[in-house]
Amino acid sequence: MADSSGAAVNMPRILVFSTINISDPGIDLAGSQHLEYPASVQTMPVPCSSGLKPSWLIHALESGFDGVFIASDGEECAYLNDCAERTSAIIARAQAMMTERGIPASRLKMAAVCSVCSESFANYMREFAASLEKMRADSSAA
Amino acid sequence: MSEAPVFACSDGTQNDMIDDIKAKHLDGLVVASCSPKLHQVTFRNVAKRADMNQYAYTQVNVREQDSWAHPHDHMGATEKAIGLVRAGVAKSRLSDPLEALVVQTEPRTLIIGGGIAGLRAAIGLADVGIEVVLVEREDELGGWVATLGATFPHDVSGKEEIAGLVAQIKTRRDITVYTRAELTGKSGSFGNYDVQITLHRTDGDKLFEVRVGSIIVATGFDSYQPDDGEFGFGIDGVVTLPDFKKLVDSSTGALSYNGRKVRSIAYIYCVGSRQEAGGNEYCSKFCCTATIHASLQVGKLDPSIRQFHLYRDIRAYGSYELLYNDSRDGGSTYMKYAGDDAPSVAKMPSGGLAVTVTDLLTDRRELTLPVDLVVLVTGMVPRESKSLVDVLKLPLGTDGFFNEIHPKLRPVETVVDGVLIAGCCQSPRTVGESVAAGLAAVAQSAALLKKGFAELDPLVARIDPDKCTGSGECLTSCPYECITTIEWDGRKVAMVDPATCKGCGGCVPACGQDAIDLLGYTDAQMRSAIEELIGTVEPVKEPVA
Numbered sequence: 001m002a003d004s005s006g007a008a009v010n011m012p013r014i015l016v017f018s019t020i021n022i023s024d025p026g027i028d029l030a031g032s033q034h035l036e037y038p039a040s041v042q043t044m045p046v047p048c049s050s051g052l053k054p055s056w057l058i059h060a061l062e063s064g065f066d067g068v069f070i071a072s073d074g075e076e077c078a079y080l081n082d083c084a085e086r087t088s089a090i091i092a093r094a095q096a097m098m099t100e101r102g103i104p105a106s107r108l109k110m111a112a113v114c115s116v117c118s119e120s121f122a123n124y125m126r127e128f129a130a131s132l133e134k135m136r137a138d139s140s141a142a
Numbered sequence: 143m144s145e146a147p148v149f150a151c152s153d154g155t156q157n158d159m160i161d162d163i164k165a166k167h168l169d170g171l172v173v174a175s176c177s178p179k180l181h182q183v184t185f186r187n188v189a190k191r192a193d194m195n196q197y198a199y200t201q202v203n204v205r206e207q208d209s210w211a212h213p214h215d216h217m218g219a220t221e222k223a224i225g226l227v228r229a230g231v232a233k234s235r236l237s238d239p240l241e242a243l244v245v246q247t248e249p250r251t252l253i254i255g256g257g258i259a260g261l262r263a264a265i266g267l268a269d270v271g272i273e274v275v276l277v278e279r280e281d282e283l284g285g286w287v288a289t290l291g292a293t294f295p296h297d298v299s300g301k302e303e304i305a306g307l308v309a310q311i312k313t314r315r316d317i318t319v320y321t322r323a324e325l326t327g328k329s330g331s332f333g334n335y336d337v338q339i340t341l342h343r344t345d346g347d348k349l350f351e352v353r354v355g356s357i358i359v360a361t362g363f364d365s366y367q368p369d370d371g372e373f374g375f376g377i378d379g380v381v382t383l384p385d386f387k388k389l390v391d392s393s394t395g396a397l398s399y400n401g402r403k404v405r406s407i408a409y410i411y412c413v414g415s416r417q418e419a420g421g422n423e424y425c426s427k428f429c430c431t432a433t434i435h436a437s438l439q440v441g442k443l444d445p446s447i448r449q450f451h452l453y454r455d456i457r458a459y460g461s462y463e464l465l466y467n468d469s470r471d472g473g474s475t476y477m478k479y480a481g482d483d484a485p486s487v488a489k490m491p492s493g494g495l496a497v498t499v500t501d502l503l504t505d506r507r508e509l510t511l512p513v514d515l516v517v518l519v520t521g522m523v524p525r526e527s528k529s530l531v532d533v534l535k536l537p538l539g540t541d542g543f544f545n546e547i548h549p550k551l552r553p554v555e556t557v558v559d560g561v562l563i564a565g566c567c568q569s570p571r572t573v574g575e576s577v578a579a580g581l582a583a584v585a586q587s588a589a590l591l592k593k594g595f596a597e598l599d600p601l602v603a604r605i606d607p608d609k610c611t612g613s614g615e616c617l618t619s620c621p622y623e624c625i626t627t628i629e630w631d632g633r634k635v636a637m638v639d640p641a642t643c644k645g646c647g648g649c650v651p652a653c654g655q656d657a658i659d660l661l662g663y664t665d666a667q668m669r670s671a672i673e674e675l676i677g678t679v680e681p682v683k684e685p686v687a
Contacts, residue, residue: 013676021552022548024179025179028207029206031207031211035211038215039212039218039219039221040218040222041222042222042226042229042675045178047645047647048646051646051647051648051649052647053656053668056668056672059672063672064676065675065676076539076545077537078537078548079557079648090651115549
């Protein structure tokens with residue numbers, strides 16, 4: 001993990017869309033437990049991942065985020081029984097738009113994060129940051 | 143303007159905020175501190191007290207999601223905080239001046255289900271001055287608990303407990319009970335639901351309507367019924383836990399089954415629970431302790447009966463572990479089996495039963511136990527509730543039980559405003575936990591109804607009629623049927639009912655015309671916040687230590 005020299009400044013920028021009732025408390029818990037992940041991860045809570053517009057995901061990537069991660073409710077969504085299917089469909093639409101724009105689909109990820117999934121979330125962020133960093137390095141080398 | 147108080151939530155700082163908002167005529171508030179789960183209500187009230195629109199306030203979480211998560215990256219955490227605050231400012235700047243939806247509330251609650259959670263909730267509501275209409279599908283009140291003798295942990299009789307509650311209810315004029323009755327319709331919205339009750343009578347069904355402010359669903363559970371052959375189910379002498387409990391409760395001297403004296407019992411735990419994907423993957427929580435308690439009852443009836451407990455994990459949590467200790471001290475033998483190597487049950491030629499188990503506690507030895515009775519420790523399964531789901535639009539979890547908003551933070555609330563859940567319709571639990579949930583639903587219901595009015599969050603979907611082409615794409619996206627089609631300016635457009643919209647935003651991406659916005663998360667707010675998050679910030683000279 002980066003020290004106070006600010007090494008995380010050069011880490012890939014990741015935008016996380018969390019859900020207010022389920023995944024955002026899980027992300028809070030990661031902080032409460034001091035489970036460190038890159039400070040280049042920023043979170044925007046929304047009520048439900050089924051309400052995300054694909055165009056917002058594209059906007060984030062085109063605005064400078066290296067990756068977008070949707071921390072969905074999975075099967076636990078209190079609003080919609082088919083939330084996981086809806087969110088997957090949104091991801092699929094967004095990835096199709098990304099392909100049209102020449103953006104690698106792997107820059108967009110989704111996983112269910114529950115309200116106590118703090119360790120999973122921290123791991124997801126470390127792994128996603130590492131894969132984006134590798135992608136960046138491969139791109140520079142090419 | 144910006145301030146950096148040490149404790150943003152302290153009374154003094156709140157008052158300073160109010161003074162500043164009023165003095166400088168501020169029209170937006172961003173508080174960058176802890177998680178909104180802790181103080182969103184606090185700061186919304188600050189905005190209200192300062193005569194500012196409370197929905198122009200945005201909470202930015204720079205503690206749990208920033209400083210606490212990045213304690214060794216001061217520069218990174220500081221830059222992250224700057225981005226988060228800028229995004230918060232963007233959201234507040236673009237917020238709509240919204241007003242909470244104020245609805246008058248009927249001081250009456252409908253309770254569906256007359257088990258222990260529903261009965262206790264009815265008495266609790268009447269105690270705080272809220273009228274109750276209770277409907278029970280069966281002929282009698284009491285549910286499962288009314289069938290039980292001594293219950294854990296204190297040997298209180300379930301029958302007597304229910305009889306006591308029913309006697310209390312009979313003396314309460316503000317509780318009306320209908321047995322052989324069901325909820326068959328609902329109209330209206332939060333605070334004023336017109337519910338249709340159907341009474342099933344010998345001379346035909348009778349329907350009537352009553353207006354209620356809230357609804358508590360306490361419909362209970364069903365017991366898992368094993369398939370034929372599952373752990374020997376179907377063989378004479380192989381019984382489920384509920385049947386065994388009835389046998390024990392009805393025994394006064396020696397324990398007998400079908401006229402045969404019982405000298406030995408094998409209990410097989412986790413039957414129908416913690417199954418592989420596709421089955422009941424959950425743990426029913428109550429069954430370990432219920433079985434241990436029943437075996438202690440057996441020990442009191444006849445201490446010479448040999449008892450073998452074949453378990454995967456004993457989950458006698460909290461003080462229930464004392465019962466587990468008592469059981470072992472009383473001579474019960476515990477054997478642990480692996481989830482992928484379940485015991486088998488067979489009929490012996492002599493007429494008795496043979497239970498074969500590979501015991502993990504004795505170096506995986508395969509043991510065959512000759513016993514007179516096998517008890518399959520069955521858990522809970524969700525009760526069939528399709529008609530109720532259709533009427534109330536309540537979401538079910540993947541396990542088939544009703545879904546609360548959050549099991550810890552909002553444990554009896556559902557996404558349907560004013561509809562609460564309590565007891566085992568929500569998830570497997572003990573009698574004590576069911577009563578606690580019933581009382582939690584009482585507190586929640588009283589908080590909603592006692593004032594005579596309630597405020598609903600106005601962060602609901604809104605359709606721009608100028609953009610809407612009336613394609614109808616959004617209509618099917620809402621399972622709560624909040625979107626309808628209306629005539630507007632000579633053409634058909636979609637419209638959202640703000641009183642019934644749940645604010646999930648599920649309809650937003652369904653619109654091909656981008657005509658739907660979720661208030662508080664509008665397209666303009668989301669795009670602007672994204673831009674501010676990523677915005678290049680000036681170098682920070684002195685990172686916050």
